[in-house]
Amino acid sequence: MSSEPDSPEIAERINTVRVEDEMEQSYIDYAMSVIAGRALPDVRDGLKPVHRRILYAMHEAGVSSGSSHRKSSSIVGETMGDYHPHGDSAIYDTLVRMAQDFSMRYPLVDGQGNFGSVDGDPAAAMRYTESRMSPIAEELLADIEMDTVDFEPNYDDRLQEPSVLPAAFPNLLVNGSSGIAVGMSTNVPPHNLREVVDATIHLIDNPDCSIPDLMEYVKGPDFPTAGNIVGRSDIREAYTTGRGRLTVRAEYEIEEYERGQRIVITELPFQQNKSKLVENIADDVNEDKLEGIRNLRDESDRDGIRVVVELKRGANADVVENKLLDSHLERTFGVINLALVDGQPKVLTLKELLKHYVDHRKEVVRRRSQYELEEKRERAHILEGRLKALDNAEDVVETIRNAEDRDAARAALRETFEFSEEQAAHIVRMQLGSLTSMEATEIKEEYEDVTARIERLETILEEESELLDVIKDELRDIKEEYGDERRTSIVEDMGTVSHEDLIPEEDVAVVLSEQDYIKRVPIDTFSPQHRGGKGVIGTNLKEGDRVSTVFTASTHDYLLCFTNQGQVYRLKVYEVPEMSRTARGTSAVNILDLDEGEDITAVVTADDLDFEANDEYLTMATQDGYVKRTEVGEFENIRSTGIRATRLEHGDALVDVEVTDGDQDVVLSTVQGMAIRFDEDDVRPMGRSARGVRGVKLEGGDQVAGIAAAAETDDRDLFTVTEFGYGKRTPLSEYRPQSRNGKGLKDIKTGQRNGRVSTVHTVESDDHFVAMSEGGQIMRAPVDEVSEVGRNTKGVKVMELDENDRLAAVDTFSEIETADEDESEGESETAE
Template identity: 50%
Template sequence: MPDETLPPAPPPAASAPPPGDGHRTQVNIEDEMRKSYLDYSMSVIIGRALPDVRDGLKPVHRRILYAMHTEGLHHNKRYSKCAGVVGEVLKKYHPHGDSSVYDALVRLVQDWNMRYPLVDGQGNFGSVDGDPAAAYRYTECRLEKLADFLLADIDKDTVGWGPNFDDSTQEPLVLPARFPNLLVNGSSGIAVGMATSIPPHNMGEVVDAAIHLVQNPKATIPELMRFVPGPDFPTAGIILGRDGIRKAYETGRGNITVRARAAIEVHPKTEREAIVVTEIPYQVNKAKLVEHIADLVRDKKLEGISDLRDESSREGMRVVIELKRDAVAQVVLNNLYAHTALQTGFGVTLLSIDGGQPRILNLKEMLERFVAHRRDVVTRRTRYELKQARAREHILLGYQIALDHLDEIIELIKKAADREAARDQMMARFGLSELQAKAILELQLQRLTGLERQKILDELAEVQKLIARLKEILASEKVLLQVIVDELKEVRQLFADERRTEIQGDPGDLDLEDLIAEEEMVVTVSHLGYVKRNPVSLYRAQHRGGRGKTGAGAREEDFLESLFVASTHSYLFVFSDKGKVYWLKVHEIPQASRAARGKPIVNLVQLAPGEKVAAILPVRQLPAPPAGADEVLDQEVAAATEAAEKEAVAAEQEFVFLATRKGSIKKTRLDAFSRPRTAGIIAVGIEEGDALISARLTDGRSHVLLSTAQGMAIRFEETDVRATGRGAYGVKGITLADGDEVVSAEVVAPAREGELAPTILTVTANGYGKRTELGEYRLQTRGGKGIITIKTTERNGPVVAATSVLETEEVMLITNKGMLIRMPARGISLIGRNTQGVRLITVESREEQVAGVARVAEGEPEVEGAAPADGAPASEAAGEEPGEPDGGADGGEPEGGDGDGA
């Protein structure tokens, strides 16, 4: 209530501001709110949320490390209760809640948050599943060895100090930091109106970049990125694309796509596929990730998943996602990437405190600030050490004078009335300083022995040598920088490790092909239409005649018919025996174990009822379709003019060469297949009772070698066959004997000068075969009967395949029982045409036969297995079967006519 004893004050004049009463001042509320908010914001930004660019630490982390340092909790000391550390930090440095300090301490321990943890914890400090740490009264901690390199030389006046919150003690404003901790461990934090998000990096890479910058101050960011290709997350994973990394390093802002590492495994018994996740993106909660996947499956937003379980243990992370039998694993995985945290974006903002102000810096600027900090630290440390060394030298010089006049000084001390008198007399007699005289008076008698006297002189020499070294550092910028480099190299030697996060090329918008590394694959196709792929490296090379290795599992009624080697990025033309072609990619074929059957090809391409796969043609890249291609496809035409064919040959246009079981052949330009339909398109007209058996890519100028089951072969020029449209029928390639049929159509060409000459490898059903010089197959006109290529005796069985190989290549043979052998071509005997050959693979029964043959490009793994044993027959070592002659008894060679045969 107002005091009624006082008269009311007169109202103030309208133009004059109300006067203050000495305790209150009237201000504009907008100005006061603006000023107070800015003060609060800067306090949060500088004092809590953002790291310092020099040591990469926020104030709370710096205070925790320094408090542990002062408590003596180093890596080689015992653990101490975290409660004591939290209490020490709260008491002296950080006047906030205990939970904020303990949470910060816990993060310094967690190896899934910190690429290089700074605190060594004992007890429960949480998990990657988001489990909280135990209370600080249960856990213990001490500094990691790496933290000592952040705090090294802090007691040598290397950094600035400031008063703590109550002026009771001093705390460091920054740590000396011998390595770029801000980049190595990263940081994240939200301030007022700004946020920082700095990813962790590999220690060795960052240190190498810092050293390079010290030695080359004008280095550009692309040069530094040769050392630091990108972040290296503690949870590993895969970074997709380099554009985001480059933008972040150049501008301080960018977005990086991080993907989990997942593999597709096949259960050996059930043949069920499963996606196994062993690495997840940085800062993704594994338990919530698994829960989210389960929710999507329950809500029918993810199809093809039958079971989900977390098998993670101390040995590592392992999340297993089992698939249904009809699911395509790569498609399911692609959906997981698109709809879950298995693929996330990491937003990079390189914001930190620089010179007391928040700034966004690029990669070079961050390293420059660190190098400048180290230059300042080393300079201040050197000055401190020089000061200490000079003080020690001063004392040692006094000892030297005393030792030179030892008897006189002893006599002087004995006669002196007291300590002060002795000191003054020594100073007057020998020109000593007060410090020197005092040190001599405190010198123990044991130091006067001969050995101890020499130690004093040796120490003086060492101190003087140290002083010269310290002066050199201060006098030379080059020497100073070399000290920084040497200390960085020491850190790298002690703490650098292998990169965990893989960096892959830019995948675009989840294009499946871009997500798969390009590598050579062995693709197998069974009689019942099961297809699968495996890396070529899965099969080791063996010597001929071996038993082989399981290449694919098969039911009793099924067997393998063919295999080939192609890149995962290659296109596949799947030709059916009815003359249609379907389009596919190698990476779309599911990968399975060697013993697995694979997937039905009808699930990958839409074969018509009754159709079987006849040939699969790998094509590296499709040419652009010719003008009017759409009309050509719609009309299913045949007939390209001879002029068009000549133009195609001159332009090095590729052709598709097709052959049927009854000896019909056809050639069509490759660009006619550039726009296939999902339901397939006609590749060749097939007559009743015939079937397509082979498709090959040609350049229009090669030779063609047709081989038959009864051991006949014909070689003719490809120009004998003019190019026709896709819907056309073929022309006669070889005249067949009764019961005979074509088994192979190979495109061959004589070797050019300086090139290895190709040879013809012929393989029979019972596992025998041989190589023959191409020159032994003389050119004929298409349509003839051909000449003998191998004797098809009861021992050999019919011919399965004939293919062109070089000595530097390796070949694979596979049987209808799933056994596969890989051997160098040079290990197969090179003999004449009219011969039986040698054993290439051992078949165990009459029911087992060779089903397919394929070449492997040179440069694959070396041949494994023992060489022929000592004492083995020379024929065995030379690649021949002992006791079995190469040639037939008669040596005859029936030949067909050279006419057209049409």
């Protein structure tokens, strides 16, 4: 059969559109369908369509809180068949969640059977569980038959379903909501009913109130699993902007028991799987990520959660607690107060959420009052007819008796007594027993009650203040009926206790060997000796290994470590394992990413640097006599693998680094005992990739040994130490300034006794020094044990070395005054 005659008509029905335009519009239509029809709650009742349809299906089926439980499969079937044709599993999953007291702050379904657990166990199949509405859920549907909300056709136009529920309480805030739509998501946390009701009433009384005013009532989210919210600033941000990130922490306590200490967890962050938590902690313990735990068990029962973490003897409970918080006991709850307002998604503040709810309740109460008023007016009209009939009872009865039928009786009553059609019809249906005097009294009393109610309803509809009073009274009733105490505590954000905070601040010596063994040892381990002593064993070296570096620092210092290859690394001193003085140390590979042959030659404490200032410099010296100044700001961000500090020519090496302020002099010392002092302004500031300029003219194979900084009126000494353990102190004033790239002056006599210069430092008389030999001997002594002499002298013995040993490094330090010492001094002053 040919279709040619119809071809023009078919062509007229074809529209030409661009593919991208059609795809865009179709996707937008789909997205809005998902947003409005599935994923986002309505701001008025706080429900998504599937929640609303389940509750309405239960309401229509009479499965109320006062009825017997009904098989969940029956409820799911009726919901799917009449209102929500999206599959039974989606409906049952929603029903299950509404019954879980660990998911909903105020469950809307009263479940009987296995509805899952906080361990992530799934609910039993719907054929095994039974459900009914909880009492508070009925408050969401209260007065729905009184034309309080709009209805719309269901999916097949057979039935009508509500587009929103009357919602006698702000369910969106009280129970929260979560969901993922197309291109957006919502995550409204649950709240305490009493707090939300109080805030709503305050908003009704004070429409111009601020969000901080409302927060006087709504302290923060109140999760069904309790726990703690850390800090109030994040809550304020979430309420003010509609978005925020809350830190939710488990509730726990540290207990003493017969075998030591244990951490007992009794409350979990919202939506945290308890069994998964225990499993993850166990995994970290087995993988040595979490130390100090000897046993872990779950003692939870029907009375509540109890997870016990037993600690090893000697374990620091604060450290274990902190690591548990970092990895397991704290979670972030991302607040996104996204809801549908007039069918459109909108992110809402706390005040906006409550305001939209109040507007909804005003509409509900207004429509309910209008509906009831019409009913009461109709009833009053009937009662007026009955009272009139009682006043003329004999005549009314006679008129009805004389009529041929009911229609004639109604007509006669209307004509004779001027009854309305409704009144006449009612009187004809009346029984004679209703004409008794007792019935007459009851009718008069009912009429008085009805007219009083009509006056009240008219007042509510005419005066908004009266309508708002009704809303407030109903909210107070719900608060008294269903309100409970807050479960989630809000704790101040004191900051988590870091590992650093748990380590006492003390001076330590950090020892690094050529084969990259590293350790730290408290300085107090080494008692001060007189100069010239041999010291004690400072480390147990492997055969063929030698000490390459020793430096002093505080355990809380953050250091910049410069190497001979011109790289700089970050080091937090407390990350270096503390060991005994005779221990070899641990491999430095996980602490400092040094290459083969790379040694630390200079250390600077970064805590003392102002990275944003432009008047501080790191002044570097290389063994070939080059000097460079670079602003400290260029060293603020250092990768774990280090960054370049200076460019070196082949064969050159970085030997020392000093912090200068732009107004100081620089003193360079060479291995052959020469020293030159010049103004640091002679060296212009350069970038990290620059090589620098000549600082000293070297002769006869000489090399730079170290660098020191000196002020114009500096009363400190230059402390020079040689490789064979000899040294001296000379006032800085004896080193007259010269021009850069000169030969300098004779500082110390080198030769067969002294050997070459090892290092130089500027010192004060009350400083201490630590000297360590390549063979691992270490000694500590006061600086004033070393004689103060002039330039061009041999100095005195600083440390006794074995025949084949050499001095590896020397560092100086001022002792830290501990808190105990400060307190004792204060007590002494008070006593005096």
